[in-house]
Amino acid sequence: MRARHIDHVNLRIPEDGADEAREFYGEQLGFGVEDALYAADEKPFFDVRLSATAVIHLWPTEEFEAPTKTNYDHVAVVVEESVDEIERELADAGAAVEKTLDSPLGATGEAGAVYVRDPFGYRVELKARV
Template sequence: MQASHIDHVNLNVPADGKQPAREFYEQKLGFTIEDDLYEAGEKPFFDVRLSATGVVHLWPTDDFEPQAAVNYDHLCIVVEEDIETVKSQLTEAGVDIEKELDSPLGATGVAGAVYVRDPFGYRVELKSRV
């Protein structure tokens, strides 16, 4: 078996989480929210479109509880911009940078990265392309 990329990640969010997701992922980070099928009742989740080949499925649930255990650390999203541009865009959007690393090792090598929290408490690593 030989994998080429991650297709999607599933994350639970509060039942009323669509608007906070839109504000963070779309308005602040610049990704697209795809929710037509969710709104039409054809699927139980909506998507954050990261690229042509990758999405984050956000599953609204009445049973959502913010992350309390350490069994999940973060989701890493590779971005095309250099890390200084990413930091500038985050600051301009009012997103707090939790942590910055100059050279974290990832699937494709070492590149600068910053860590932020989404509105649901998930840590998101934004990593420059190697």
């Protein structure tokens, strides 16, 4: 097999967490939220659009268990902005920065990254493009 890219990531969220997820991923991080089919009860999850070829599926469920250090670390998303721009946009949106690293290694090489936590405990790495 010759993998091309990650298509999607599935994350479980609390059953009543859809509004918080829309606020964090849509408003604070500025990603597109696609939830029309979810709102129409046509599918059990909604999407955070990262790019034309990648989404995060958010699955509201009553069986939600917050991630722990032993079962989850982070999902990394490459963005077009520099670390300074990422930090500025997060500050303007009221999102708390957990940490910033100068050059963590990723799939395409080393580049600066800013880490945030979503309302459910998932860490998201916003990685500057190499």
